[in-house]
Amino acid sequence: MSDSPLCSFPTSCSTTKSALSAYSSSVGSSPVGKVAQAPHNTLPSTSTATSPLFSAQFMSSPSIQAMENTILSQNPFLNPAFNPLAAFSSPPDIARVQQWFQQNSPYSSPTASSTPSLISNLSGLSIFSTDNSFTLNSQQLNNKFVRTDETLDPLKDPKKFLAYFLEAIKNCDQEVFFHSLKPLKVFALAIAKRKIPTEFNQKDFRELIKILIERLALLKDQRSLNYILEVLDILVNQPQFELAIADRKSPILPVFVGLLQRIAPLAFDGNEQYRRALQSGLVIVHRCLALVKDKSGARNEHFFTMLLSVLRMDGKSTLKFVSLGILRCLIHGEEKWKQFVFDRKIIELVSSAVEKTTNRKIFGQSLRFFNTLLDSKDVRYAESFVKNDGIKLLMGKIASIAHCSEEDFVKPLNCLKLISDANAISTQNLSLAINFAIRGTFPSRESKPIVYWTNILNALTFLRNAIVLNEQARDYLASMDEGRAAHYFADLSRQCMLEVDVGEAVTEKVNRLKRAMLDDSLMILAALCKEMNANGNLSEGQKNVAKIIASNETVLFIYHSILRMDTISMFKLQKTVLLTLNRITKSGVLPAVLDNGPLLSEALLNFLFSSFDSSNVAKLNLMKMCAEVLLRMIVAPDRRNLSVILSSIKSSGSEFRPFELLHSFTTGSNLDSDLYLAMLKIIKELCKREPALKSQWSNLENVQFLSSNSMMSSNSEIVNLCSEVLEMLQMGEDQFQDALLFDIFMNEYPGK
Known part of the structure; x- marks a missing residue:
C-alpha cells in the first residue's frame, strides 16, 4: 500500500x-x-x-x-x-x-471484514467488521477507550482497561500506537498518585512495561518515544517495573543509553520536547542502575561525556540531580571511571553547580556524589576538593539550612571524614568545620541507631585527622571553652568503654563502631597535646588540656584499664594511651595519684614487664614509650608516683625485675636500642632514690652482665650508664656488708 x-x-x-x-x-x-x-x-x-x-x-x-x-x-x-x-x-x-x-x-x-480483531478495529483496517465491540473514539481519545456498549475509563476499571489496551496495541501501526499512549499516561499517573488500586492483574502490568521497552528500540516516531519515556518515568518506582526488568533476558541499560545518546544533542540545542525526553530517560536509567548488577552497558566514554554536558547546562535542576545520581552509581568502586571524570574537572563542575543552586536536593545529591568519588585510595581527589574551597563551600551551604535533622548531618560529616587526611587541610581555616563536627557528636537519641553512631564516628574521625595536620585547628579546639573539649572527649570515651544497656541488641557492627569511636576519642586527646611544629612546645591551650587529662579521673580509669588488657585487639588503643602520656609528661605534667582511684604508674610497670618479644618491633616501641613515661615519673620532684612505683616493685617481688628484662636483650642491635637505654636510666634513678634496691640487685650475675655490656656496646651513653650503675651496685654491696657487720657486732657486744 x-x-x-x-x-x-x-x-x-x-x-x-x-x-x-x-x-x-x-x-x-x-x-x-x-x-x-x-x-x-x-x-x-x-x-x-x-x-x-x-x-x-x-x-x-x-x-x-x-x-x-x-x-x-x-x-x-x-x-x-x-x-x-x-x-x-x-x-x-x-x-x-x-x-x-x-x-x-x-x-x-459495519460490514463484513476478513480481519475481525481488536487490532484491526483500533488500526482502522477493518472498521466495517461485524465485530465492533472495541473501537477508539477520536473525540475522547485523550483520556479513555470507548466501546460501543461501554466506556472504558482507566480510573474506574483499571483491570479491564489494561487487558483491552494490551490486546489493542499488539502489532498496531505507529499512528494508532501514539494515540493509544495518551490514555495510558492518564492510567500511569493515576497509579503513581494512588488514585486507583493496583490489585489488578500484575502479570498484565509487567507485560505492559515490557512492551513499552521493546517499542523503544523499534519506533522511529519521536512523539511515541517521548510518550513512552514519560509513561515509564511515571511507573519507574512501581514494584512491577522492578519485576519487569528482572524478567528481561537481554541487558536493559544499552536500550536507554543508546536512546539518550541520540536525544541528547537535540536537547542541548534547546528543544524543550527533547529536553523532557532526556529527563525522563535519565530518570529511568537511574532507576535501572539500582536494579541491575551489570552496569557495563552504561559505562562508556560517550555516555559519561553526555552526563558531564548535562551538568554544564544552565538551569534544569532535575536533569542535574539525576545526572549526578547516575554518575555516582557508575563510578562506585570503579577507579577507572573516577579517574575519567576527575580528569574532566568533575570536582570543579559539581562545586560550581552547588554554589549556584539554592535547591536543597541538588546539594544533597552533590554530597552523595562527592562521598562516592572521595572514597578512594587516590588522595588526589581529596586534595583537589580541599584546594577548590570545598570545605568552605560545604560549610556555607549547611549554614543556609534553617533546620538540620540528624540525617542532614550524615552526608556532610562523611565528606569531611573522607578529606580529613589530605595534606591540603593543613593550611585551611577549619573553625567552622570543627564547630560543625562537634555538633555532629551530639545526635539525638531519637534518631535511628545507625544514624546516631555513624554521625559520631564520622565527626570524631574528621576532628582527629584535622587537629593532627592543622596546628591552627589544634590550638582552636584546645582553647575552646577553656579546655572543656578535653572533658567532653573523656566522657565520650567512657561511654564507649561501658557495657551496652540491658535490652540493647549487641551486634558485631555496634562493637566495631564503639571500638572505633573509643580509638578516635582517645586519639583526639593525644593530638591535643601534640607539640607545635614551629617551636616544639605546647600552646597555653594545649598545656591546659594536658593538665585536664592528667587530673581527670575518667581518663585515668580508661588508661589504666587499657594498659592492663593483654590482648592483640587492644594494641592500637595502648599505643594511643602511651603516646598521650608520653606527650603530657614531656610537657612537665604528671598523672595524678588519686586516693581511691586507679594507680596508673602501677599499670605502666605491669605493661613494661609483661611478655617481651624481641621480634615484635611494634611492641618494643610501645615498651620504650612506657619506660620513658615511668622515668619521668621517677625523677619528678613530686614523689607520689615514685612512691607507688617503689611500693609496687617491693611488694611484687619477682614480677618487676629490670635486670631480667635487660638479660632478654641478646642481640647487638637490641643492646644499643632506645629501650635498653631507657631501662638503664630507670635502674640508675631507682638506685639513687632507694638504697635498698642497690643491695637487692647487687649480685655477681648482674655485675658481670653490666661489665660485659659496657665493653660490647658502641653507644657511649650506654657505656657510661653501665659504669655508673655498676659502681652503684658495688657501693650497695659494700654498704650492705658494713651494715651486716655492724649488726653482728652489736649482737655480740650489746653493752658497747
Whole structure:
C-alpha cells in the first residue's frame, strides 16, 4: 500500500482523513466502505488508472494538490473543513443529513471484514467488521477507550482497561500506537498518585512495561518515544517495573543509553520536547542502575561525556540531580571511571553547580556524589576538593539550612571524614568545620541507631585527622571553652568503654563502631597535646588540656584499664594511651595519684614487664614509650608516683625485675636500642632514690652482665650508664656488708 495520504486507509485516530477516504466514490455507487478496506480485501471496481485518487500518487506534488482541490470543489462533503449542518438552514434538511450520516457512516454501519480483531478495529483496517465491540473514539481519545456498549475509563476499571489496551496495541501501526499512549499516561499517573488500586492483574502490568521497552528500540516516531519515556518515568518506582526488568533476558541499560545518546544533542540545542525526553530517560536509567548488577552497558566514554554536558547546562535542576545520581552509581568502586571524570574537572563542575543552586536536593545529591568519588585510595581527589574551597563551600551551604535533622548531618560529616587526611587541610581555616563536627557528636537519641553512631564516628574521625595536620585547628579546639573539649572527649570515651544497656541488641557492627569511636576519642586527646611544629612546645591551650587529662579521673580509669588488657585487639588503643602520656609528661605534667582511684604508674610497670618479644618491633616501641613515661615519673620532684612505683616493685617481688628484662636483650642491635637505654636510666634513678634496691640487685650475675655490656656496646651513653650503675651496685654491696657487720657486732657486744 502506498504511503501517500490520499490513498491510505482511514484509521480511527485520524478525524480529518476519515471523511475523505470514506467518500472517495459517489454516494450512489456501491458501498463506500470498499475503498477503505484492508489491502487483501476486494478493491473497488474503478480502475486505478482512471481514479483521480489513485492516479494522484503518481503525479508530482503540485499536481496532487491541484487534483485534491478539484475533487473537493466537485464534492464539498470530501472537504474536512466543510460543515454539513451549517449548509442547510431548515430543521428537516438537518434531520435528513443527520439520518444519512447515521446510516452511511463507516463508524456506525459495519460490514463484513476478513480481519475481525481488536487490532484491526483500533488500526482502522477493518472498521466495517461485524465485530465492533472495541473501537477508539477520536473525540475522547485523550483520556479513555470507548466501546460501543461501554466506556472504558482507566480510573474506574483499571483491570479491564489494561487487558483491552494490551490486546489493542499488539502489532498496531505507529499512528494508532501514539494515540493509544495518551490514555495510558492518564492510567500511569493515576497509579503513581494512588488514585486507583493496583490489585489488578500484575502479570498484565509487567507485560505492559515490557512492551513499552521493546517499542523503544523499534519506533522511529519521536512523539511515541517521548510518550513512552514519560509513561515509564511515571511507573519507574512501581514494584512491577522492578519485576519487569528482572524478567528481561537481554541487558536493559544499552536500550536507554543508546536512546539518550541520540536525544541528547537535540536537547542541548534547546528543544524543550527533547529536553523532557532526556529527563525522563535519565530518570529511568537511574532507576535501572539500582536494579541491575551489570552496569557495563552504561559505562562508556560517550555516555559519561553526555552526563558531564548535562551538568554544564544552565538551569534544569532535575536533569542535574539525576545526572549526578547516575554518575555516582557508575563510578562506585570503579577507579577507572573516577579517574575519567576527575580528569574532566568533575570536582570543579559539581562545586560550581552547588554554589549556584539554592535547591536543597541538588546539594544533597552533590554530597552523595562527592562521598562516592572521595572514597578512594587516590588522595588526589581529596586534595583537589580541599584546594577548590570545598570545605568552605560545604560549610556555607549547611549554614543556609534553617533546620538540620540528624540525617542532614550524615552526608556532610562523611565528606569531611573522607578529606580529613589530605595534606591540603593543613593550611585551611577549619573553625567552622570543627564547630560543625562537634555538633555532629551530639545526635539525638531519637534518631535511628545507625544514624546516631555513624554521625559520631564520622565527626570524631574528621576532628582527629584535622587537629593532627592543622596546628591552627589544634590550638582552636584546645582553647575552646577553656579546655572543656578535653572533658567532653573523656566522657565520650567512657561511654564507649561501658557495657551496652540491658535490652540493647549487641551486634558485631555496634562493637566495631564503639571500638572505633573509643580509638578516635582517645586519639583526639593525644593530638591535643601534640607539640607545635614551629617551636616544639605546647600552646597555653594545649598545656591546659594536658593538665585536664592528667587530673581527670575518667581518663585515668580508661588508661589504666587499657594498659592492663593483654590482648592483640587492644594494641592500637595502648599505643594511643602511651603516646598521650608520653606527650603530657614531656610537657612537665604528671598523672595524678588519686586516693581511691586507679594507680596508673602501677599499670605502666605491669605493661613494661609483661611478655617481651624481641621480634615484635611494634611492641618494643610501645615498651620504650612506657619506660620513658615511668622515668619521668621517677625523677619528678613530686614523689607520689615514685612512691607507688617503689611500693609496687617491693611488694611484687619477682614480677618487676629490670635486670631480667635487660638479660632478654641478646642481640647487638637490641643492646644499643632506645629501650635498653631507657631501662638503664630507670635502674640508675631507682638506685639513687632507694638504697635498698642497690643491695637487692647487687649480685655477681648482674655485675658481670653490666661489665660485659659496657665493653660490647658502641653507644657511649650506654657505656657510661653501665659504669655508673655498676659502681652503684658495688657501693650497695659494700654498704650492705658494713651494715651486716655492724649488726653482728652489736649482737655480740650489746653493752658497747
